[in-house]
Every structure is written in structure tokens, then in C-alpha cells.
Amino acid sequence: MASKLTSSPNSLLLQNPNRHHLLKPNSYTTTFSNFATQNKPSSIRCAATSTAPVSPIPATQDPEERVFNFAAGPATLPANVLKKAQAELYNWRGSGMSVMEMSHRGKEFLSIIQKAEADLRALLDIPEDYAVLFLQGGATTQFAMIPLNLCKPDDPVDYVVTGSWGDKAFKEAQKFCMPKVIWSGKSEKYTNIPAFESLEQNPDAKYLHICTNETIHGVEFNDYPTPKNGILVADMSSNFCSKPVDVSKFGLIYAGAQKNVGPSGVTIVIIKKDLIGNAQEITPVMLDYKIHAENNSLYNTPPCYGIYMCGLVFEDLLAQGGLTEVEKKNKKKAELIYNAIDESNGFYRCPVEKSVRSLMNVPFTLEKSDLEAEFIKEAAKEKMVQLKGHRSVGGMRASIYNAMPLAGVEKLVAFMKDFQAKHA
Amino acid sequence: MASKLTSSPNSLLLQNPNRHHLLKPNSYTTTFSNFATQNKPSSIRCAATSTAPVSPIPATQDPEERVFNFAAGPATLPANVLKKAQAELYNWRGSGMSVMEMSHRGKEFLSIIQKAEADLRALLDIPEDYAVLFLQGGATTQFAMIPLNLCKPDDPVDYVVTGSWGDKAFKEAQKFCMPKVIWSGKSEKYTNIPAFESLEQNPDAKYLHICTNETIHGVEFNDYPTPKNGILVADMSSNFCSKPVDVSKFGLIYAGAQKNVGPSGVTIVIIKKDLIGNAQEITPVMLDYKIHAENNSLYNTPPCYGIYMCGLVFEDLLAQGGLTEVEKKNKKKAELIYNAIDESNGFYRCPVEKSVRSLMNVPFTLEKSDLEAEFIKEAAKEKMVQLKGHRSVGGMRASIYNAMPLAGVEKLVAFMKDFQAKHA
Numbered sequence: 001m002a003s004k005l006t007s008s009p010n011s012l013l014l015q016n017p018n019r020h021h022l023l024k025p026n027s028y029t030t031t032f033s034n035f036a037t038q039n040k041p042s043s044i045r046c047a048a049t050s051t052a053p054v055s056p057i058p059a060t061q062d063p064e065e066r067v068f069n070f071a072a073g074p075a076t077l078p079a080n081v082l083k084k085a086q087a088e089l090y091n092w093r094g095s096g097m098s099v100m101e102m103s104h105r106g107k108e109f110l111s112i113i114q115k116a117e118a119d120l121r122a123l124l125d126i127p128e129d130y131a132v133l134f135l136q137g138g139a140t141t142q143f144a145m146i147p148l149n150l151c152k153p154d155d156p157v158d159y160v161v162t163g164s165w166g167d168k169a170f171k172e173a174q175k176f177c178m179p180k181v182i183w184s185g186k187s188e189k190y191t192n193i194p195a196f197e198s199l200e201q202n203p204d205a206k207y208l209h210i211c212t213n214e215t216i217h218g219v220e221f222n223d224y225p226t227p228k229n230g231i232l233v234a235d236m237s238s239n240f241c242s243k244p245v246d247v248s249k250f251g252l253i254y255a256g257a258q259k260n261v262g263p264s265g266v267t268i269v270i271i272k273k274d275l276i277g278n279a280q281e282i283t284p285v286m287l288d289y290k291i292h293a294e295n296n297s298l299y300n301t302p303p304c305y306g307i308y309m310c311g312l313v314f315e316d317l318l319a320q321g322g323l324t325e326v327e328k329k330n331k332k333k334a335e336l337i338y339n340a341i342d343e344s345n346g347f348y349r350c351p352v353e354k355s356v357r358s359l360m361n362v363p364f365t366l367e368k369s370d371l372e373a374e375f376i377k378e379a380a381k382e383k384m385v386q387l388k389g390h391r392s393v394g395g396m397r398a399s400i401y402n403a404m405p406l407a408g409v410e411k412l413v414a415f416m417k418d419f420q421a422k423h424a
Numbered sequence: 425m426a427s428k429l430t431s432s433p434n435s436l437l438l439q440n441p442n443r444h445h446l447l448k449p450n451s452y453t454t455t456f457s458n459f460a461t462q463n464k465p466s467s468i469r470c471a472a473t474s475t476a477p478v479s480p481i482p483a484t485q486d487p488e489e490r491v492f493n494f495a496a497g498p499a500t501l502p503a504n505v506l507k508k509a510q511a512e513l514y515n516w517r518g519s520g521m522s523v524m525e526m527s528h529r530g531k532e533f534l535s536i537i538q539k540a541e542a543d544l545r546a547l548l549d550i551p552e553d554y555a556v557l558f559l560q561g562g563a564t565t566q567f568a569m570i571p572l573n574l575c576k577p578d579d580p581v582d583y584v585v586t587g588s589w590g591d592k593a594f595k596e597a598q599k600f601c602m603p604k605v606i607w608s609g610k611s612e613k614y615t616n617i618p619a620f621e622s623l624e625q626n627p628d629a630k631y632l633h634i635c636t637n638e639t640i641h642g643v644e645f646n647d648y649p650t651p652k653n654g655i656l657v658a659d660m661s662s663n664f665c666s667k668p669v670d671v672s673k674f675g676l677i678y679a680g681a682q683k684n685v686g687p688s689g690v691t692i693v694i695i696k697k698d699l700i701g702n703a704q705e706i707t708p709v710m711l712d713y714k715i716h717a718e719n720n721s722l723y724n725t726p727p728c729y730g731i732y733m734c735g736l737v738f739e740d741l742l743a744q745g746g747l748t749e750v751e752k753k754n755k756k757k758a759e760l761i762y763n764a765i766d767e768s769n770g771f772y773r774c775p776v777e778k779s780v781r782s783l784m785n786v787p788f789t790l791e792k793s794d795l796e797a798e799f800i801k802e803a804a805k806e807k808m809v810q811l812k813g814h815r816s817v818g819g820m821r822a823s824i825y826n827a828m829p830l831a832g833v834e835k836l837v838a839f840m841k842d843f844q845a846k847h848a
Contacts, residue, residue, distance in 0.1 A: 065514075065520065066515070066520050067519070067520030067521055069520075069521050069525055071525070071526070071527040071530070073527075073725065074524065074525055074526055074527060074528060074725065074728055075525060076521070076525050077522065077524055077525050079514075082513065082514050082522050082524070083514060085513060086510055086513040086514050089506065089509060089510040089513055090489075090503075090506050090507060090510050091489055091490070095491070096489065096490050096491030096493075096807060096809075097490065097491055097493050097500070098501065098506050100498060100501060100506070100686075100687035100688075100733065101493055101495070101498055101499060101500050101501050102495070102498055103495040103496070103497075103498060103810055104498060104688065106495070106810065136560040136561050136562070136565075136727075137560050137561055137565075137710050138710075138724045138725055139724075140709065140710050140723075140724040141560075141561075141708065141710045143709070144708030144709065144710065144711075145708075148708075172708065172709055175705065175706060175707075175708070176706075256725065262524075263524035263728065263729045264524075264528065264725040264726065264727055264728050264729070265560060265689045265690075265726075265727030265728070265729065266689075281599065282599060282600075282706050283599075284565065284567075284568030284569075284572075284596065284599070284708075284711065285564060285567070285568065285596055286561050286562070286564050286565045286568065287568075287708065299564075300562045300563075300564040301497065301498065301562055301680065301682055301688040302688065302689075303560075303687075303688055303689030303727060303730070304498055304687065304688050304689070305687045305688070305689065305729065305730070306689055306727070306729070306730075309524065383520060385520075386527055386530065
């Protein structure tokens with residue numbers, strides 16, 4: 001099948017359309033029209049570094065280089081972190097190899113993962129009696145791993161369901177313990193969070209599960225309920241490291257990295273050490289916290305490059321002054337968009353109860369819903385992309401994680417006002 | 425804790441040693457003496473691209489830039505692939521974003537994963553009735569996922585154990601079905617492979633499991649046994665895409681990417697479609713092949729950047745002329761080292777039976793074992809690193825995957841002869 005391919009150096013760049021026959025994929029160059037004006041022939045020249053000085057200053061203001069990417073995750077990363085990763089991708093700090101090539105048991109990679117953990121501990125002020133684990137499989141794997149490790153099959157546990165992710169976590173837990181939804185926002189389309197004193201917790205529940213920020217619905221906890229029994233478990237995937245958190249209130253915190261702290265493929269678990277070591281017998285070894293804790297996340301080969309990227313982000317967050325400073329920026333950005341919505345006289349609408357609106361994911365609709373497609377299309381022309389709402393909700397969604405620059409939010413708000421003026 | 429950190433752009437580069445107090449990690453710069461001569465201050469300048477022309481020609485011959493990395497995995501990657509990844513890390517082909525920032529449901533990433541799959545199908549000539557899945561969790565997760573998906577708890581299955589990885593796979597399967605080791609090389613320290621006709625297979629076994637290349641012991645199957653009943657399942661982690669394979673002989677092939685085809689964090693599964701859909705009830709959703717096959721590996725967020733890197737490697741393997749050409753190169757490299765061992769009059773020894781010696785991992789010892797530490801140290805001085813054997817075996821191990829250039833093997837062989845001349 002490969003017999004007609006040449007072995008010349010340039011053939012790396014050739015795309016044989018026949019190779020696609022098995023899948024008939026959409027061709028990026030022919031179908032992704034929003035980017036058509038930017039499309040250049042693929043090239044192996046280091047364009048980004050040869051046309052601009054490499055510096056730690058974010059290059060996002062240069063419209064020729066970056067779009068403002070409002071995707072819900074994987075999501076925009078800090079421009080300076082990407083530049084640093086690019087500079088050292090081929091040869092990490094004189095080691096003669098890429099981070100992607102390093103033995104996970106070699107001193108170089110050990111220095112990377114240990115620094116990443118130390119910096120995360122500093123950022124969140126994680127107490128010593130908590131383990132920090134770098135795992136794989138996303139929050140979806142945690143949905144099973146948590147009951148498998150914290151429960152016996154007959155144990156009751158409580159779930160507060162404030163959105164689709166909490167609902168998925170509950171459903172998966174049904175395989176491994178006796179979970180109960182003690183509150184659901186579904187009938188109100190997941191637009192609020194209950195008063196904690198109204199929660200009818202099971203006094204025997206092994207844990208109380210919440211999702212601190214529902215990515216799809218834009219609902220975020222500002223404070224946390226206290227479990228009547230057992231521990232508080234939180235899916236923080238989409239607001240992890242976006243603000244300070246008192247880790248000691250939780251038994252277990254978990255987060256996919258691909259929102260605020262890195263690329264996809266890394267899952268971070270912060271777990272109180274005394275909860276480790278009681279996995280059910282049917283637990284696959286890779287889903288047992290004990291094996292990962294005992295081996296400092298190196299039982300098998302971890303997702304090394306992703307961990308390295310998370311480490312660069314942690315370093316950057318510390319350099320910004322830590323999570324107190326980061327939260328200030330996030331509040332300012334969110335306020336700008338919510339104000340634009342609330343001051344639009346109903347042209348834009350956010351369905352979420354004001355007191356629990358997310359600082360990370362801002363869902364909104366247009367009063368004239370037939371204009372939504374045009375809104376998204378026009379925004380993309382101005383290099384603001386991924387603004388379409390989740391397919392289950394519709395409308396628009398602006399995800400404005402830590403790495404979204406203020407300039408991106410300001411540009412979006414200006415665009416929103418302009419769009420309203422044209423169509424009001 | 426972060427209050428003393430400044431927020432100046434340069435602070436990203438500062439390493440505050442106090443930040444390490446929780447872990448007391450080894451400092452890379454102070455303890456990794458083998459690399460001391462190469463250590464330069466960390467810098468965000470794009471040194472690799474500014475000091476050398478960016479071209480698809482491997483830069484490995486430049487001793488200032490690359491070491492020869494004989495690690496068993498994560499392992500050396502093609503230099504031209506790394507250069508290409510570096511060039512487009514910050515801005516992928518004019519999209520205005522890094523691959524790490526792309527929504528996994530966006531057209532850009534879909535084009536990447538679909539091309540990766542199409543190229544892998546071309547490389548291995550994968551029949552249409554097989555699904556290709558890009559998963560997480562490494563081979564270790566497959567050790568559980570395979571019996572969970574292919575067996576009921578009472579089903580018998582057969583394992584041929586030719587090394588440590590096959591043994592681990594067997595042990596994990598004990599949780600989910602009734603596996604039996606029908607042959608083990610343990611008593612002979614895993615140095616050979618049985619005659620297939622001598623295998624006493626269970627006529628009711630749902631599958632026969634082999635590990636086609638044992639990374640630690642350097643034992644490789646050249647041909648494959650035929651299961652009496654059921655299907656053949658193979659862990660190909662460490663020789664995946666190193667030579668042509670008749671996929672139709674197997675029901676399921678799996679491989680961690682981090683040897684021959686990419687960075688760690690991606691696991692590739694090739695599975696006959698009619699085997700999908702029978703997972704046990706206790707199977708976590710992320711361990712069910714059905715959910716991944718139905719969603720084209722996009723049920724949850726996949727390890728996007730790792731898949732992208734695998735795609736670049738597949739493209740490169742096709743450009744080399746496909747796996748027939750790749751196998752020729754691998755045979756030539758392996759022959760050079762094995763000849764050096766066999767012609768050393770016993771100075772070097774390889775314990776593995778000649779007919780099943782691995783083309784990928786070459787374990788060897790010194791007759792004078794007290795010289796082994798010096799061998800490894802002297803080799804590192806000449807920029808040949810990660811030659812220490814696995815802790816369970818000792819001695820040396822040269823892993824010479826696809827991406828190890830012939831020049832690296834030639835240099836090692838010359839070093840071996842020189843070392844012998846000095847110490848014979």
C-alpha cells in the first residue's frame with residue numbers, strides 16, 4: 001500500500017488523497033472555511049519563531065498569529081507557556097532530547113514531575129496529608145474510580161447534580177455503589193445551585209459529590225456544602241486553579257487538565273491519604289489510587305509531555321502572583337461579559353441564576369435566536385472562535401479560562417455591542 | 425505561599441528553590457552529572473531553530489544538539505518529526521492556535537485524528553472490519569480492558585508468558601476471567617519462545633494472549649501461534665509499526681505509543697469489530713471498547729497532542745516507504761549490535777536464544793560484570809544515554825526503535841569495540 005510513496009525528505013509534506021479512502025475524512029483545507037483566509041501551505045519552517053522575536057510576552061495581541069479561542073476544553077493556553085514549550089521542544093534545556101523522549105524514570109523527567117507537584121502544592125496550599133496524583137483517562141475515568149476506591153458495593157453515596165457532568169458521574173457510580181441524587185437542577189435546565197441547608201443528605205453516605213463548575217451550563221459553586229457523613233468529593237475539571245480553594249474541606253478533588261492547566265490527557269487527583277488503600281476487588285490496577293500513590297504517579301508510563309505542560313502552567317500561575325491574583329483577573333473578565341448581557345435590554349440572555357454564574361463558562365442566547373448562527377460566523381471572521389454553545393444547550397458559550405487574555409474578552413464585548421447595534 | 429513571587433515576565437524562568445521544600449526533589453542541574461557539560465541556563469530563546477536550519481533532515485548527527493537515546497520508552501523520536509512539531513507548536517498551519525488548544529470536536533482536530541487513523545490503516549494494511557481506537561492508560565489498562573470486554577467471569581483464556589509484561593497481563597486478567605499460563609519462560613529467565621505445536625491450549629479458551637516483544641528481556645516473536653479456539657490477542661507495545669504484520673491473524677492488537685510511534689499517554693487498539701459490545705457489567709465506561717468505537721475515540725476528550733504526534737510519525741513511516749523498508753533498517757541496526765556481541769569472544773553476552781532475539785531491545789551483559797557501571801558512564805560521556813538494563817535484569821540494554829538512527833547504532837558498536845580493546 002505504501003509502495004508508491006517516495007522516500008525523499010519532502011515526501012513528508014505530501015498528502016496523498018488516496019490514503020484517506022478508508023475514512024473519507026473532511027479535508028481541513030477544503031472544508032474549514034472560517035480559516036480559509038489564513039490557510040498557508042503546510043511548512044516545516046519554524047515560522048512562528050523566525051518571524052517574531054521569541055519572548056515571554058504574550059503574542060495574543062498580534063492578530064496575524066493568534067485567534068481568541070473560546071473553546072470549552074481543550075482550551076486556550078498561555079501564549080508565553082506555548083512559546084517556552086516551543087523553544088525547548090526539540091532539546092530540553094541542553095539535555096539533548098525532547099521531553100517527549102525522556103525515560104519517565106530518568107532524572108530529567110523526575111525533576112519535571114516533582115517540580116510540577118511542588119508548584120501545584122504551593123498554588124493550592126495543599127496539606128501534607130494529601131497525595132497529588134497525575135493520572136490518565138479524564139474525569140470520566142474518575143466517575144468510576146471514585147466509588148471503586150471509596151465504597152463497597154452496598155455503600156450509599158449522595159450526588160448533587162447541577163449539570164450534565166454531575167449527572168454522568170452519578171450514572172457511572174451506579175455500577176459500583178448505591179448512589180442517590182439528593183438534588184437535581186435538571187427540571188430548571190441546570191441554572192442554579194441549591195441552598196445547602198435544604199439538602200437531604202443520607203446520614204450514612206460515604207461521600208457527597210459535587211461538580212464545582214458545570215462546563216456546559218455555566219453554573220459554579222462559590223461555597224461548598226458540608227457532608228453530614230463521610231467526605232466531600234469534587235469534580236473541579238473546569239475551574240481547577242482558577243481561584244484559591246481550601247483543599248482541607250475536601251476528601252478528594254479531581255480535574256481534567258484541559259481547561260485551565262494543560263493539554264488533554266492528564267487528570268489530576270488530590271486525595272486525602274487516609275482514603276487510599278480500600279479499593280474493591282474488581283478494581284483494575286490502573287484505577288486503584290493506592291498503586292499510583294505508592295509509585296508517585298510512576299507505576300506505569302505517565303503522560304509525560306502533558307505533565308510537563310501542566311508544570312509550565314503552574315509556574316506561570318505562580319509568576320502571576322498565585323491564585324488570588326488569578327481570581328481577580330477572572331472576575332474582571334467575567335463581569336465584562338455578564339454586564340454586556342445584562343445591559344443589553346434582553347438582546348442577549350444568560351439563563352443562569354446570577355449568584356451562581358460561572359467565571360469560566362458564560363452561556364448566552366440571543367432574543368432573536370435566528371441570528372445566533374450569524375453571530376458565531378461574524379465573530380469567527382474577527383478571529384474569535386469556538387463560541388457555539390454545547391449541542392445540548394444551543395446558543396453561544398464563551399469559555400474564558402485563566403489563559404483567555406483580558407483583550408480577548410474586551411474584543412468579544414465590543415463585538416457583542418456592535419452586533420446588537422446592527423441588529424437591535 | 426506565592427506572595428514573594430514577582431509577576432515580571434522574567435520570573436517565569438526563575439526557580440525558587442524554596443518551592444521544592446515539600447518534595448525535596450533532586451535538582452536536575454545539580455545531580456544529573458552526566459549532562460553537566462551540556463547544561464546551559466534555561467532560556468526561552470528558540471535556540472534549536474535559530475542555530476540550525478530547520479529542515480526535514482535528521483539533525484542527530486550534530487553532537488551539539490542531540491544525544492543518542494537508547495531508552496526503552498518513552499524513547500527517541502524521529503528528529504524531523506520533532507522539528508516539524510516544534511515549528512507548528514505555537515500556531516498549527518495558520519489556525520491561530522496550538523494543537524494543544526484545539527477543541528477535540530473542531531474540524532481542525534478531526535482532520536488530525538482522521539488522518540492519523542487513515543495513515544495507520546495504510547501502514548499496517550488494516551482490514552475494514554477492524555476498528556482503530558486511540559485510548560489512554562497504556563498497556564496496563566488493556567490488561568484489564570481485554571478480559572472485561574472479551575470474557576465472562578468464568579471464561580477460560582490462555583496466556584503464553586515470555587517476559588515480565590506477559591506476566592503482568594496474566595495477573596491482571598485473574599480479576600476478570602479464568603486465565604491460565606500455558607507456557608512460561610520464567611525458569612529460563614525469559615530467554616526464549618516455545619515451539620507453537622507444543623502449546624497445550626485450552627480448547628475452550630476465549631483468547632490466546634501473547635506479548636510480541638518483551639521490552640525488558642529482548643525476546644520477540646517472528647511468527648505467531650494460531651489459537652485452537654477464540655482469537656489471538658497481542659501486546660505489541662514495543663514492536664508496533666517496526667515491521668509489517670498481518671493484522672487479520674489477530675482479534676486484538678494493542679500498543680502503548682511511547683516506543684515506536686509517539687509520546688506516552690496514547691494507547692492504540694486495533695480490534696475486530698465483531699468482538700465489540702460484550703463488556704461485563706462491572707466495566708467502567710472508559711474501559712468499554714464499544715463506547716470508544718461508537719464515538720470514533722471521541723467519547724470524552726482524547727489525548728489530542730499525543731495523537732497528533734503519532735500522526736506525524738505515521739506520516740514519516742509512510743514517507744520512508746512503509747513498514748517493509750522500516751523493517752530492513754531495523755534488521756540492519758540489530759544485526760550490527762548482535763554481531764558485535766557474538767564476535768566479542770564472550771566479552772559481551774546476550775542471554776537470549778538467537779532465533780528470537782528482539783530487533784528493538786538488545787539486552788547484554790559484560791563477562792566482567794564489575795565493568796558494567798563504567799561502560800554506562802563512559803557511553804554517557806560520549807552522548808549515548810539510557811543504556812542501563814532494567815532493574816530486574818541488570819547489565820545493559822540498547823533499545824533501538826524505528827527512530828534510532830543507524831549512526832547511533834554504529835557509534836555504539838564502535839564504542840563497544842573500543843571499550844573491549846581497553847578492557848579485554
